Amino acid sequence: xxxxxxxxxxxxxxxxxxxxxxxxxxxxxxxxxxxxxxxxxxxxxxxxxxxxxxxxxxxxxxxxxxxxxxxxxxxxxxxxxxxxxxxxxxxxxxxxxxxxxxxxxxxxxxxxxxxxxxxxxxxxxxxxxxxxxxxxxxxxxxxxxxxxxxxxxxxxxxxxxxxxxxxxxxxxxxxxxxxxxxxxxxxxxxxxxxxxxxxxxxxxxxxxxxxxxxxxxxxxxxxxxxxxxxxxxxxxxxxxxxxxxxxxxxxxxxxxxxxxxxxxxxxxxxxxxxxxxxxxxxxxxxxxxxxxxxxxxxxxxxxxxxxxxxxxxxxxxxxxxxxxxxxxxxxxxxxxxxxx
Numbered sequence: 001x002x003x004x005x006x007x008x009x010x011x012x013x014x015x016x017x018x019x020x021x022x023x024x025x026x027x028x029x030x031x032x033x034x035x036x037x038x039x040x041x042x043x044x045x046x047x048x049x050x051x052x053x054x055x056x057x058x059x060x061x062x063x064x065x066x067x068x069x070x071x072x073x074x075x076x077x078x079x080x081x082x083x084x085x086x087x088x089x090x091x092x093x094x095x096x097x098x099x100x101x102x103x104x105x106x107x108x109x110x111x112x113x114x115x116x117x118x119x120x121x122x123x124x125x126x127x128x129x130x131x132x133x134x135x136x137x138x139x140x141x142x143x144x145x146x147x148x149x150x151x152x153x154x155x156x157x158x159x160x161x162x163x164x165x166x167x168x169x170x171x172x173x174x175x176x177x178x179x180x181x182x183x184x185x186x187x188x189x190x191x192x193x194x195x196x197x198x199x200x201x202x203x204x205x206x207x208x209x210x211x212x213x214x215x216x217x218x219x220x221x222x223x224x225x226x227x228x229x230x231x232x233x234x235x236x237x238x239x240x241x242x243x244x245x246x247x248x249x250x251x252x253x254x255x256x257x258x259x260x261x262x263x264x265x266x267x268x269x270x271x272x273x274x275x276x277x278x279x280x281x282x283x284x285x286x287x288x289x290x291x292x293x294x295x296x297x298x299x300x301x302x303x304x305x306x307x308x309x310x311x312x313x314x315x316x317x318x319x320x321x322x323x324x325x326x327x328x329x330x331x332x333x334x335x336x337x338x339x340x
Contacts, residue, residue, distance in 0.1 A: 005080065006038065007028060007088065008027070008039075008040065008080065008087045008088075009087070009088045009089075009090065010087065010096050010097070010099060011042075013091065013291070015044075015270065016269040018045050018048050019156050019293075020269060020274075020304065021180070022154050022273065023138060023155065023293070024139050025052055027153070031142070036057075036058060037055055039058045039059070040061050040099055041058055041061065042060065042061065042063075043060040044247060047059060047248040051158040051160065051251065052158065052159075073099050077100070077101060077103040088109045088141050088142065092112075093113060094114050094119070094187070097119035100119075102251075107121065109122040110141065111123075127224060132218070133288070133291065136287060139153055156291050157275070160251060160252060165253070166256065168249050168339070172239065173214070173239070175256055177247055179212065179214050180259070182203070182208050182216070182260070182261065182264075183216050183218055183253060183271070184217045184218070185218060185260065185265055185271070186217065186262065187222070189222070190265075191284075191311070191312025192313055192314075194264050194282075196283070197319075197323060198226055200326075200330075202233035204327050204330055205217070206235065207331050211335075214237075215239065216239045216257075217242055218245065218253060219267070220242070220243060223242045223243060224243030226242065227242025241253070250270070254270055254271045258277070258336055258337075259276070259277045259279070262278060262291060262312055263282075264280060264283070272296075273293065273294050275296065277297065278297045279297075280299045282300070284307060284310060284311050287301050300325055300329065301320055301321075302320070302324050
């Protein structure tokens with residue numbers, strides 16, 4: 001029996017990173033169309049991975065952040081033995097390299113990360129200057145160690161059939177009216193230093209409603225109160241769906257938006273991969289490291305001397321990198337879009 005050639009990818013644990021990982025899947029399919037790609041990933045990621053035709057199958061590994069989950073990883077590794085010729089490990093943690101090791105996969109590729117000698121046998125050393133973006137680093141692991149990145153990377157493209165999306169969001173919105181819909185994504189799970197203030201989102205919503213446009217706030221259950229705060233301040237007409245939708249429904253909603261205004265968050269990357277016009281607000285993070293990957297994206301960042309600090313909370317206690325972004329400047333970008 002010939003050795004297996006299929007590829008197992010150990011996926012990241014964040015929404016935005018999982019979207020960017022699709023660039024790797026696309027590259028692998030372009031170079032090795034005969035090889036199947038399977039992904040080990042948290043259960044929440046299934047709605048995203050099902051929208052990536054390059055992925056054949058997924059294996060859920062629901063281990064919480066910071067937990068080793070040694071038993072779960074050993075069992076999954078044993079289950080996958082003999083099925084793959086290569087594993088590509090996207091996270092840099094020790095624990096993320098355990099499943100391919102236990103599965104005895106012949107080629108186990110990844111950056112050195114933390115204490116991974118032996119767990120990986122195709123170890124790459126990360127040069128952050130030559131690979132400045134997260135997507136660059138993911139794609140580089142799909143190349144041989146002597147290859148350079150291609151001049152043009154494949155961009156994530158999530159599938160969202162319009163009829164399916166219309167049916168999914170019809171319980172909240174009648175999109176047959178022809179009124180532009182602007183979706184606001186005010187959350188950022190990493191921390192408040194990545195969040196444009198709620199009163200600014202509310203001010204933007206008020207201005208958009210005054211123009212006769214529809215405004216929808218979306219986000220996770222953790223952002224339900226934040227969404228309610230924005231919708232209440234904006235007044236009637238601002239629909240708060242934060243915490244009331246599944247990830248699948250949010251993807252469908254974003255696919256139908258005329259414009260999306262978002263912090264640097266997972267939903268920003270989802271909207272960009274759906275081909276929607278995205279206005280991305282960056283504070284403590286770096287738009288050169290995790291930019292939205294799409295042809296209709298606009299980044300707003302002030303480039304202050306203290307930014308990017310990559311902190312969860314502003315170490316200077318002023319958050320000027322975000323409070324300095326005015327409602328008027330964001331509104332101008334929304335209104336200046338080709339659809340406006």
